[in-house]
Amino acid sequence: MRRPLARALARPLALAATAAVIPFACAAPAASDSIIVGGFPVDVADSPWTVALSSRDRFGGTRSGQFCGGVAVGPTTVLTAAHCLREDVLGSPPDEVPDLRVVTGRTDLRTDRGQEIAVRRSWVNPEYDDVTNAGDFAVLSLAEPLPQDSVIGAAAAGDPAYAEGTAAMVYGWGDVTGGGDYATSLRAARVHVLADSRCERAYPGGGGGGVYLADSMLCAGEVLGGRDACQGDSGGPLVAEGRLIGLVSWGSGCGRPGSPGVYARVSDILTKLGWGTGGVEGAQAAP
Ligand code: ARG
Numbered sequence: 001m002r003r004p005l006a007r008a009l010a011r012p013l014a015l016a017a018t019a020a021v022i023p024f025a026c027a028a029p030a031a032s033d034s035i036i037v038g039g040f041p042v043d044v045a046d047s048p049w050t051v052a053l054s055s056r057d058r059f060g061g062t063r064s065g066q067f068c069g070g071v072a073v074g075p076t077t078v079l080t081a082a083h084c085l086r087e088d089v090l091g092s093p094p095d096e097v098p099d100l101r102v103v104t105g106r107t108d109l110r111t112d113r114g115q116e117i118a119v120r121r122s123w124v125n126p127e128y129d130d131v132t133n134a135g136d137f138a139v140l141s142l143a144e145p146l147p148q149d150s151v152i153g154a155a156a157a158g159d160p161a162y163a164e165g166t167a168a169m170v171y172g173w174g175d176v177t178g179g180g181d182y183a184t185s186l187r188a189a190r191v192h193v194l195a196d197s198r199c200e201r202a203y204p205g206g207g208g209g210g211v212y213l214a215d216s217m218l219c220a221g222e223v224l225g226g227r228d229a230c231q232g233d234s235g236g237p238l239v240a241e242g243r244l245i246g247l248v249s250w251g252s253g254c255g256r257p258g259s260p261g262v263y264a265r266v267s268d269i270l271t272k273l274g275w276g277t278g279g280v281e282g283a284q285a286a287p
Pocket residue numbers: 022023024025026174228229230231232233234235248249250251252253254255260261262
C-alpha cells in the first residue's frame with residue numbers, strides 16, 4: 001500500500017474543517033515561513049537523539065519515508081507521539097506497517113547517511129485520548145541499538161528545566177509553511193517554557209478545540225508567536241538544560257501569537273511508565 005505523504009496527511013488535515021485543534025491539523029493558515037516555524041538549520045550530530053520515524057511503504061521515499069519525529073531515551077528505546085501511530089495516519093496498526101523504522105544520524109533526509117533501524121515493537125499509551133490529546137506518547141523498541149551517545153536524559157518531575165521562562169529548543173523535519181511543504185533537512189527553533197495559564201487560556205476546550213491539561217502537557221513557544229513546531233514535527237524532542245522535557249504534540253496553527261505549542265510532558269510520561277527519576281535505565285523493561 002503506497003500513499004504519498006501529502007495524501008496520508010490529507011485525511012487528518014481535512015478534519016481541520018470541523019475541529020480547530022487536532023494533531024496533524026495545525027492546518028489553519030500558519031504565520032510561518034520556515035519549518036519548525038522561525039527556526040534555523042542544524043546538524044543532527046549536535047542533537048543525535050533526534051530521530052525520524054519512517055515508512056517508505058506508507059509515505060514514499062523522497063524524504064526517507066519520514067512522517068514524524070522521535071527521541072532516543074535508551075540505546076534501543078525511542079519515545080514518540082501516540083498520535084503518530086494512529087491508524088488514520090499509518091493506514092493500519094503500527095505492527096502491520098512492513099517497514100516502520102527509526103532514522104538516526106541523517107540531517108538531510110534525501111541522503112543515505114546515518115542508519116535506519118527497524119522497530120521491533122511499538123507500544124502506544126493505552127490511555128492516549130485522541131479528543132483531548134492527553135497522554136500523547138508511545139514507546140518504540142528497536143531491533144538494534146542506536147549508535148553510542150545518541151541518547152538524551154529525561155527531566156523528572158520537579159526538575160528546574162520545567163520552570164516557566166526556561167529556554168528550550170525543539171527539533172524536527174516538519175512543515176515549512178503550514179501548507180504541507182515538508183523540510184528535507186533538520187531544523188530547530190528556540191522557544192521558552194510558558195506558564196500553564198497561557199495554554200489554559202489559549203486552549204480552554206469546547207467548540208471542538210483542544211484542551212490544555214497541565215498535568216500531562218507542557219506549554220512552550222514565544223509570547224508573540226513566530227517560533228514553534230508544526231506538522232510533521234510531532235513526537236520530536238523539546239530540550240531544556242540538556243534534558244528532554246517535551247514531545248511535540250499539538251497546537252492551533254503554527255507560531256501564531258496566543259496559540260503556543262503544546263507538548264507531552266516528559267515527567268508525566270516517566271511516571272506513567274514507572275521509569276522513575278531520569279529513568280532511562282528501566283527503558284529496556286518498558287511496556
Ligand atoms: N500535530 C502535529 C504533528 O503531528 C504537530 C503540531 C505541533 N503544532 C504546534 N503548533 N506546535 O506533527
